[in-house]
Amino acid sequence: MTRVSSYLNWTTTPPGYVEKASRYVKSSMRQGRDDEVPEGPAGADRDSGDSLFITQKPVPEAVRTGIRTRYSQWAKPLSPRDFEESDENKESSDSDDGESQSGKVQRRKKNVLPKFSFPFLEEKKPELLPVHNKRLHSYLVGGFFECVRLLRQGCQTKKDVESSLPTVDMDGEHISPLSDIASLEEARRVAIFGGTHGNEMSGVTLVNLWVKNGAEIQRKGVETKPFITNPKAVEKCARYVDTDLNRAFTPENLSAPRGDNQPYEVQRAQEINRIFGPKGSPDAYDVIFDLHNTTSNMGCTLILESSKDHFNLQMMNYIKKAIAPSSCLVLLNEHPLLKYSTSRSIAKHPVGLEVGPQPQGVLRSNIFEAMRVILKHALDFIELFNEGMEFPSCTVKVFRVLERIDYPRDANGNIIAMVHPNLQDCDWEPLNPGDPMFQTFDGKTIRFQGSGTVYPTFINEAAYYEKQQAFVTTRRESLVASSIRKV
Structure with a gap:
């Protein structure tokens, strides 16, 4: 013994x-x-x-x-x-x-x-x-x-x-400090965005379905509004018309003079901010779910924009438990160099949802249903919170974004290598120093030269070629969410 x-x-x-x-x-x-x-x-x-x-x-x-x-x-x-x-x-x-x-x-x-x-x-x-x-x-x-x-x-x-x-658990993962009980305002106004990218069909289809009949997404004491954010892009089945709407909610764009000379997505950002914001104000919507598809093999992924948002941490913990044994991972996008102004960022509690793999412009039934189920449990959580249920402190495993990795390029900026077969479709799996990362067109292997193990995701995402991104590296952490209850 x-x-x-x-x-x-x-x-x-x-x-x-x-x-x-x-x-x-x-x-x-x-x-x-x-x-x-x-x-x-x-x-x-x-x-x-x-x-x-x-x-x-x-x-x-x-x-x-x-x-x-x-x-x-x-x-x-x-x-x-x-x-x-x-x-x-x-x-x-x-x-x-x-x-x-x-x-x-x-x-x-x-x-x-x-x-x-x-x-x-x-x-x-x-x-x-x-x-x-x-x-x-x-x-x-x-x-x-x-x-x-x-x-x-x-x-x-x-x-x-x-x-x-x-500060480090028994698996070597980082953990955040303990917190007291947080008393939060009720989440009475909720929006569900689809079509932020017009060729990501699961969110587009679900929102159009709920616009016609919203009984499925209604909860007691909650006003839930489904909304197509980029209708022109949806009509063209394109990611965007002039510029990426999911990067358009910057202070400069939102405060710019309104007019037809502005890119279409900037005009839409101003309009969405007027309806669901203003961003950062007490009048902003409580929760916004922004629905996306990815061509990467990411499965179901909830995107968290702040490690201090205990309401969202508790919600994500609830969703993860509700859909178990199915998997739903959490991506924490809190790195200052990768921070961008998303359409959901105007809410007090912004939640991104990526489900894949699904090709652009294509609707797959399993991806559609997975997204639908996650939204159901998320709305159930909000209803329970508003009815007075107290959620005890919990630990949520997340993958924190570290850096963006570009494809190897020549002096003229042309791609000279592709994602290595050993890495392709291996989102969330460990990538160790020395592991194959890229393969040049003549068959040579380029290996990962990082200082430690990372967990790549958005691997070979089709939409990110224009953004010079082959994948994103992350590290695993454990965040402790405070107990929460309504005020």
Whole structure:
């Protein structure tokens, strides 16, 4: 039996919990002294500071000699129920003692430690020896008091306790700090944009469907407005007419004098900002869903524009759980060099949705239905939030945009290589230094020269050739969303 790392989740203390915990700890210590055979110097490794940590991500790591294996479930944690059972044992013991007063022998019932159970080992039905069970309790109690000591020490030295919490989880992914409960305004006005790019047919078709009959997207207390953002591009089945509408919502464009001399998409941006904005104002729409298709093998991807938007983080966590085991990843576009002014950015909570692969100008039933289902769950979340449901703090795995990678080009700017077969259609899969990245037209391999592993996406997106982009690199992170409730 080796030492197992434990994790402590802080919750609101139930009435009488502290008293019961104290009695339980005393019982554990007394029984440990009476029954356990020492294995070395007294207390040599009993209250180890390595036995328990405060963490934001309750993912365990079971350790066995010579083998390290990750498991997805915990050993059964101690709960107030365990202490209640101890109380019942105590009452039963007192009753037995009372009955035995009239007898010749008074029997004293021994306190029994709650047994740890490991669900991932149930099939093998291992026998957890009493001495091992007591050791686990010792590590749990010792680690708890070590954490209390460190927190107390931090308060005495006036340190920021939050800054001492881990910033990297057990998988090596970055995690954001914990936050308090956030009270947010209700999301009463919601828009669904389709046709921002006129040849991305899933959003165009869904919005046109809902314009004719919006019963499917209506929710109690929510005004949901489906809207075709670029009707001329939709009519031509083209990405845009004059310029990319999804890059047109800049402060310069929105404040420019209105007139026919402006590019068509700039005029549309001003009109959309007037209807659903103004951008950055209290009058702007609460939520805008902007529906897109991609030719890349990205699957379902939600696009987040701010790691501080706890409403959107909670919504995306809700969607991910609702569609499981199907996958829906989250792309965080917060890199300052890649920031652009999207049509959805005028909302208080902008949400992009990319679903692919789907060729431009083509409608595929599976992509259409996947987008439809995600919108359903997103609207369900908004309705639940508006009705007063509180959503507890959660962790959301995201892929943060790092940089844009262009195709290899000659001195005249002409492309001289294509995406390597080993990379094609491998969105979200790790790309390590030295892995094949491009293949020249004469068959030579160009390898990735980055300093570490990245996760590419938008690989070989057809619409990005004009933007000199072969793919985008990302890194995996875990963001902690605050608990949220309506004001």
